[in-house]
Amino acid sequence: MKNVSSVLEYHDRTKHRPSRYAASLGYMDWETQPNPFRRYENAPLIPLPFSEATPPYHLLFQPDSLPYAPLCIESLAQLLRYALGLAAIKSHGGSEWALRCNASSGNLHPSECYIIAPPLKGLSDSPTLSHYAPRKHALELLHTYREPIGEETLLIALSSVIWREAWKYGERCWRYCQLDAGHAAESIRISAAMLGWECSVLSIDTADIASLCGLDQLHRYDPNERESPDMLLQIRKGSFTLPKTPELLYNANRLSHSHHLWPILEIIDTATQGEYPRPVIMKESRHTPSPTKSSGEIVLKRRSAQMMDGLGITLEQFRQLLDASLFCRDASDVNLVIFVHRVEGLEKGLYAYIRDLKELLSLQNSMDSTFEWAEFTEGLYRLRSGDYRGAAQMVSCNQEIAKDGAFSFGMLCNFSSSLERHGAIGYKNLFHQCGMIGQMLYLEATSLGLSATGIGCFLDDEFHALLGLRDQKYQSLYHFTIGRAIVDTRITSRQPY
Template sequence: MDRLQHAMLEYHERSKHRVSGYAPGPGKLDWATQPDPFRVFHGAPRIGLPLAADSLTTRYNELRCGALPPARRFDLASLAILFEVSLGLSAWKSYGTQRWALRCNPSSGNLHPTEGYLLCPTLPGLSAGIYHYQSRDHSLECRAAVDDERWSEAFPPGGVLVGISSIFWREAWKYGMRAWRYCQHDCGHVIAAMSYAAAALGWQTRLMEAAADDAVANLLGLNRGEDFGQAEAEAPDALLWIGNPEWRPDLERMLIVLDSAQWHGRANQLSPGHVKWPDIDSIHRATHKPCTREPTLPTPEEHPSPTLPAVDLSFARIARQRRSAVNFDGATRIAEAAFFSMLACLLPRHDTPPWNALMSPAAVHAALMVHRVGELEPGLYMFVRNPGALPDLKQALRPEWLWQKTGPDHLPLYLLLPYDLRATAKLICCHQDIGADSCFALGMIAEFGTALKQPWRYRHLFWECGILGQALYLEAEAAGVRATGIGCFFDDEMHALLGVADHTWQSLYHFTVGGAVDDQRLSTCPPYEVQP
């Protein structure tokens, strides 16, 4: 095991929550240093975007079935919709004198460490360059103007790049060492949110998996120390190509042209004071990604389309009404058909969001604790998203599991143990009632061996978990219930339940779906003052 592998594994173990003690955190919240939820680049020219999501007629069910509408042209108006229903505000909540924003993309603690960027050629209504998306005002801040035709020539016809970065401090302020994990979950949520939004406009999305972190940082201007000063740094995460999936932009050519670009703006400082978390710095270094080969797209299995959801909504509406449940009623049941339809949407499908964004085979599976699903027997189930993983899972988990095929023939769902696991789910979810009061809870079980070989893949496993989570969020809304991601869980209690004895498989994210109990004390306002 080399130095980077050891550092990655050490962070993974040290950042686990355990029944005997939680991962190191701040202890109490320092409200005087609460981070500003909105990054702004002062002095950067700003372009206001139209609020036009209500003009988007694409139905959510069409997207989940892979039936994309005709592609819109790439222009300012269509890109405004892309950002509005992916990274834009979805509502304002208030309680007394307190007021806070919700966004279409979910985030641990609603802290939103993720920033979004647009890299584009010359388009109708938009000059070539690099833009930072400002969700508070639904606007683009021009970070770099590129007046060089080679920049636009580096883009294939009909397409743009979306860049993603993370500000670790936003999560570390509340969650301490474990915050890095949550930043990776949130990156996965954003990848999925972008994939769904692009598909609603008729566009395909692909993760630029070969790109090195240094190239992403250079292209987004994250390495420009003079533009950040004392402001919190942004870590490079990913580039998404949105356009013709057969083509890719020439990143090397773009980097060369950037030498002559005109940069604008200085980042605002989000907090007046900070607490250092050396373990976050260590895992950031250990998972630094070099340039790699572009993976070969696997041939996905053909699966029947999921059945029509209970609530047939437009994508724009479902994206903006998505919420994270805080409490469940402990009584709501969902039909078996709805449950099976949700699971069907977690299987990789060709050119279907959100899985069209990923080029690598599925590496995360779902261990389900079913409580209230029609006539389905309560118990522990395993949903195997990649059939090639089934033999390894059977070998790695408890030998006494049944592995009884359950549900429709096309769903790789297996009953391991019929049992009432509500108390177990509550315990694993850090003693939270939401684990037991749901219709079902699940742990996302990742092929951790890939990260042990290449530590940068540790991040990608968390991203895949976040993508799964976003699919579950939207599926829950379409089923008339609600979901919530759970970052606080006792890692090794889940492993003990399954019978995981080593690091071949590890649980990286938990989720619950059920009948939400809304807090009637809270008021809700529209996301933006002016609606079309």
């Protein structure tokens, strides 16, 4: 219970309120800006090949429609390139920055990725532990194991360098790290689907993830730049045994020369370690996207909109986007409350999209008793008609993208029941679920010729008050907007590799 009380305290303390945002530096300290690329000094670097051919995006969502690729260095390279690789180098006004396939709050990229692979020609004759270096599209070989670990399976561990987000966002940043981890996990799942592979989140103690990747060998890291274990993914089927990782030879690079400390981050991070919740898998998705472009092209084209043009979308596009969220079958604790601004054939207003209909009655009982709950199609209910553009912008820390998109929404999570079921780590898992949905919707929007933006900056309790929520049974943990982007033509783009 102590850990749960730490969660409740952190959650409340890091809410943005109209009168006071969560504590942060309040300015950008460019002197201490962290290096976005983790490297392990002197670790052998194995460049990975590139492949251009990827299947049509819509086939990723049709079971058994793609061949099961063999596991080899080329397929592993493709998996990583379209999951966590660089998508473009942008430049403007003398500065240059890299963007990646996975979205990340503030483009700060706290998520790091470790791969435990069986023997692969071109990598090693033995099973290996390596770290993905996205700037180089290469693996840093950290260890070769003597014992077998299973021939068919890849394990991928995700961790967060919390400092990278703390640098800009202060105390609220732990939330963003977790959302980003969810984005990274979904990005891996989608890239795996391009190869016909499945990807599942394992229920395993986060301490075991740390020792597997050597993250608990604390002397290898600057004390303020340590990595916190997020989750372990199994790619492809097949049995495996977790190997024992000995003391590793390579030390992590230093990301900043000095740091600003936020003691609450250590407290929340420690409180939310433990056995990762076993996902509850939702029923088969209703999602059937129409034929579209190559999946690789869509992944590389995905970009966050910085401005939206205020134009509408069709009802079919709207339905397709909502249904795409069901592809995240293990994000079963998240329902969407939507500000509909401009969807042809749909009255403007406040709507709920109930992804898991088991939650319907309880949500109806918890929200404003005067809501209509007029069913539009399966899972979609109008709560109240009206123009919610002002409310959407206000709730989203006054960001105009929330009102200029065709619609924007909050991801309302089963908050208290997740904490009851899983303890404090349930909190972390809820953010992961939201991030997964976010990454999926970014890609679906891109495939429809639309754009999206994740919104981590929102006024928590203003949104809850709008819905008439009075307690912690449900809490919104991530917001999002989808519409048509205005592209800033001053920013130029070039190939990253």
